[in-house]
Amino acid sequence: MSSKTTINITLTNLLLHLLCIFSITTSTQQDHPPIPKPWPLQFHSKLFMNYSGSLSLIDLWYDWPGGRNFNIIQDQLDQEPFYDLEWNNGTSFFYTLHGPQRSCRTAQLEVGILRPDWLDGATYLGEERVNGFHCNVWEKADFITYYEDVVTKRPVHWVFYTGRSAHVMTFEVGAVLEDAKWQAPVYCFEGKVEAAGRSGGIESVTADGEDLKNGEERRGLGGLMGF
Numbered sequence: 001m002s003s004k005t006t007i008n009i010t011l012t013n014l015l016l017h018l019l020c021i022f023s024i025t026t027s028t029q030q031d032h033p034p035i036p037k038p039w040p041l042q043f044h045s046k047l048f049m050n051y052s053g054s055l056s057l058i059d060l061w062y063d064w065p066g067g068r069n070f071n072i073i074q075d076q077l078d079q080e081p082f083y084d085l086e087w088n089n090g091t092s093f094f095y096t097l098h099g100p101q102r103s104c105r106t107a108q109l110e111v112g113i114l115r116p117d118w119l120d121g122a123t124y125l126g127e128e129r130v131n132g133f134h135c136n137v138w139e140k141a142d143f144i145t146y147y148e149d150v151v152t153k154r155p156v157h158w159v160f161y162t163g164r165s166a167h168v169m170t171f172e173v174g175a176v177l178e179d180a181k182w183q184a185p186v187y188c189f190e191g192k193v194e195a196a197g198r199s200g201g202i203e204s205v206t207a208d209g210e211d212l213k214n215g216e217e218r219r220g221l222g223g224l225m226g227f
């Protein structure tokens with residue numbers, strides 16, 4: 001055998017091996033559908049929300065190491081944002097900061113904030129084009145449908161079973177809100193259901209009740225899935 005033939009045989013062997021490895025990899029991919037990427041430990045995201053045509057913008061600050069999660073909610077053309085501050089010990093503060101209507105309400109829930117791997121065990125539904133992005137789609141516990149960009153693995157969109165939907169407009173991995181901003185206002189610690197302003201009153205409490213439900217929906221993710 002010439003040395004050239006030997007090299008050819010070796011190359012053929014190598015190719016066969018590579019082919020073999022390739023086919024194993026391909027079949028593994030088919031047997032195991034894609035899984036959602038866990039959330040980064042800390043991020044800031046701007047969300048465009050739509051609930052049956054009621055629109056809002058949410059600044060979401062997720063901070064797992066800090067044990068805290070913040071939703072700053074601006075309803076369309078509403079006077080000021082509504083703050084939904086959640087701690088991992090189950091305490092939530094729902095408040096507004098300015099004006100005669102400023103108010104605060106606290107709630108004690110049995111679940112903490114979402115874990116970074118909260119999408120574990122989601123059911124893969126396939127691929128879909130959403131908001132112009134090519135996405136993998138999962139459903140978790142009949143509660144949420146979650147769309148993630150196939151290439152960048154960033155969340156693009158999610159829809160709660162209620163129809164409330166989020167479109168992810170920015171996703172800044174590693175962004176952390178300064179500590180001072182996580183301080184609930186002093187009137188949150190003055191009573192259970194408390195309207196702080198002199199003329200606070202029933203209306204603001206009612207308005208809070210509405211938003212409290214929204215907060216529970218977000219938190220309910222944890223409750224329903226038992227983590």
Ligand SMILES: *[C@@H]1O[C@H](CO)[C@@H](O)[C@H](O)[C@H]1NC(C)=O
Pocket residue numbers: 050051052053054055163
């Ligand atoms: C909001 O959602 C409703 C369906 O609930 C849809 O008809 C409407 O076009 C959406 N609006 C925007 C601005 O996305």
Ligand SMILES: *[C@@H]1O[C@H](CO)[C@@H](O)[C@H](O)[C@H]1NC(C)=O
Pocket residue numbers: 087089090091
């Ligand atoms: C949970 O943590 C927050 C922030 O440290 C605190 O204000 C709140 O009182 C705590 N709740 C409980 C039940 O310990």
